[in-house]
Amino acid sequence: MASRVIPVDAFDLVIFGGTGDLARRKILPGLFRRFCAGQMPEDAQIIGAARSDLDTAGYRTMIKDAIEEFGGADLAQNPSMPGFLERLSYVAVDARGDSGWPELASLIRMEKVNAFYFSVGPGLFGDLAERLKRYKMADDSSRIVVEKPFGRDLATAKALNNTLAQHFDETQIYRIDHYLGKETVQNLMAVRFGNMLFEPLWNNQYIDHIQITVAETVGVGGRGGYYDKSGAMRDMVQNHLMQLLCLIAMEPPAKFDPDAVRDEKLKVIRALDPVEPHHVVRGQYGDTPDQPDYRTHAENPSSKTESFVAMKVGISNWRWAGTPVYLRTGKRLRARSSEITVVFKDAPHSIFGAEKGTHRNELHIRLQPNEGMTLDVTIKEPGPGGMRLVNVPLDMTFAEAIGPDVEDVPDAYERLIMDVIRGNQTLFMRGDEVEAAWAWTDPIIEGWEARGDVPKPYDSGSDGPTDAIAMLARDGRSWREISA
Numbered sequence: 180m181a182s183r184v185i186p187v188d189a190f191d192l193v194i195f196g197g198t199g200d201l202a203r204r205k206i207l208p209g210l211f212r213r214f215c216a217g218q219m220p221e222d223a224q225i226i227g228a229a230r231s232d233l234d235t236a237g238y239r240t241m242i243k244d245a246i247e248e249f250g251g252a253d254l255a256q257n258p259s260m261p262g263f264l265e266r267l268s269y270v271a272v273d274a275r276g277d278s279g280w281p282e283l284a285s286l287i288r289m290e291k292v293n294a295f296y297f298s299v300g301p302g303l304f305g306d307l308a309e310r311l312k313r314y315k316m317a318d319d320s321s322r323i324v325v326e327k328p329f330g331r332d333l334a335t336a337k338a339l340n341n342t343l344a345q346h347f348d349e350t351q352i353y354r355i356d357h358y359l360g361k362e363t364v365q366n367l368m369a370v371r372f373g374n375m376l377f378e379p380l381w382n383n384q385y386i387d388h389i390q391i392t393v394a395e396t397v398g399v400g401g402r403g404g405y406y407d408k409s410g411a412m413r414d415m416v417q418n419h420l421m422q423l424l425c426l427i428a429m430e431p432p433a434k435f436d437p438d439a440v441r442d443e444k445l446k447v448i449r450a451l452d453p454v455e456p457h458h459v460v461r462g463q464y465g466d467t468p469d470q471p472d473y474r475t476h477a478e479n480p481s482s483k484t485e486s487f488v489a490m491k492v493g494i495s496n497w498r499w500a501g502t503p504v505y506l507r508t509g510k511r512l513r514a515r516s517s518e519i520t521v522v523f524k525d526a527p528h529s530i531f532g533a534e535k536g537t538h539r540n541e542l543h544i545r546l547q548p549n550e551g552m553t554l555d556v557t558i559k560e561p562g563p564g565g566m567r568l569v570n571v572p573l574d575m576t577f578a579e580a581i582g583p584d585v586e587d588v589p590d591a592y593e594r595l596i597m598d599v600i601r602g603n604q605t606l607f608m609r610g611d612e613v614e615a616a617w618a619w620t621d622p623i624i625e626g627w628e629a630r631g632d633v634p635k636p637y638d639s640g641s642d643g644p645t646d647a648i649a650m651l652a653r654d655g656r657s658w659r660e661i662s663a
């Protein structure tokens with residue numbers, strides 16, 4: 180397949196927090212990959228900014244080391260490395276002080292696209308936004324990129340939105356949820372809205388239920404302090420799982436444009452039913468011979484924070500009433516796997532006498548690992564032996580479809596940063612979406628706090644608490660196995 184990389188316009192990208200973990204682990208290796216792919220124009224400029232006392236030469240060495248550490252051996256060996264490092268510079272600034280800001284402002288070319296990535300804690304967003312305007316580094320065409328967590332409840336999210344709105348218009352604000360940058364997530368929209376095949380069946384008449392699982396094998400070790408104030412609900416459900424749910428459940432937008440898509444996603448969030456306490460299971464992982472349990476990782480022996488949550492969600496609209504969506508996410512589970520499964524109903528009558536529930540069509544949309552989709556269809560088992568039915572997967576895995584060019588598929592951060600430069604907000608969360616998601620999540624968390632709810636323990640390396648399995652069993656359903 181011929182490469183279709185289209186270079187973006189020349190740009191200045193300032194990464195506040197340019198020395199931090201996210202910048203070194205994801206943002207800069209991602210930018211280097213886009214540079215190697217030929218997507219970055221000759222005069223693109225990337226400026227790291229943080230308080231550390233570094234010069235440009237020191238910053239280039241830091242980023243070269245980061246690419247070697249986080250980008251993989253092949254990337255680090257790429258002969259384009261010196262050319263990429265020349266695009267980088269560094270200015271020491273304190274988001275809360277004034278030194279360095281005039282120097283940073285002097286580097287920005289206002290006639291080019293300029294974007295400012297706030298890869299810092301949300302407590303600094305207001306200071307950065309105010310100084311960008313005060314030092315005349317940003318105008319009405321500038322873009323700012325902000326990271327999760329976007330608030331920890333509705334009140335704090337509103338406050339953050341208000342702070343940013345004092346300096347920037349909504350059309351300039353790019354709230355990143357990297358799940359939206361995944362190839363499969365966009366493919367989900369292509370499959371739903373680019374084919375006649377699925378959309379007529381995409382409703383409560385034909386779909387029994389939907390499962391969305393985001394399972395991790397890692398624990399919270401290293402960031403236990405931060406995580407213990409957050410938990411799976413705030414860290415994963417309110418943003419990543421909610422976004423996946425929106426894309427699965429939304430009505431077809433009139434066109435593939437940022438506000439048309441985001442309007443439809445917002446309607447889904449607003450149609451979500453309040454969640455009953457018995458439709459949520461929270462869990463905390465236990466220890467293994469070589470790994471401590473959650474509470475030890477969190478350094479909080481009486482922690483009531485969940486490292487796992489599973490829930491049954493209802494959507495009150497014509498398309499989905501009566502068809503539940505089950506969400507599940509957790510740490511230290513059996514395998515690392517993010518997957519959406521759409522389980523279709525049984526055929527109304529089996530002329531083959533098949534037992535109910537044994538030959539259902541299932542669409543599996545896999546986000547990681549091995550991004551791709553499979554559709555389970557029922558066929559006759561080949562060969563003699565009469566009419567025996569078997570389910571086989573129709574494989575739409577990208578690696579199969581596009582062969583070696585799969586290496587060129589940009590990862591989520593790469594794609595999203597290039598979308599910022601292009602000025603395309605389709606894959607970014609709008610302020611009202613984030614607030615609506617918190618408005619739905621807040622009462623669930625407040626209910627736990629009011630009841631003093633304690634998460635159920637679960638074995639590391641398992642599928643989570645047995646109560647989560649029982650929750651589906653009560654509905655006559657079962658979770659899809661978590662597998663890599």
Ligand SMILES: NC(=O)c1ccc[n+]([C@@H]2O[C@H](COP(=O)([O-])OP(=O)(O)OC[C@H]3O[C@@H](n4cnc5c(N)ncnc54)[C@H](OP(=O)(O)O)[C@@H]3O)[C@@H](O)[C@H]2O)c1
Nearest residue numbers: 196197198199200201229230231273274298299300326328
């Ligand atoms: N790491 C991830 O994988 C990840 C994933 C999703 C979201 N996030 C979010 O992304 C943001 C950054 O995360 P991170 O992991 O990169 O954090 P980090 O490793 O702690 O880095 C924070 C960065 O901010 C800079 N900084 C701190 N105070 C500053 C100030 N007053 N003025 C200017 N720069 C300042 C730090 O550099 P100096 O100390 O040199 O100033 C550093 O470069 C956080 O909001 C985090 O929640 C991170």
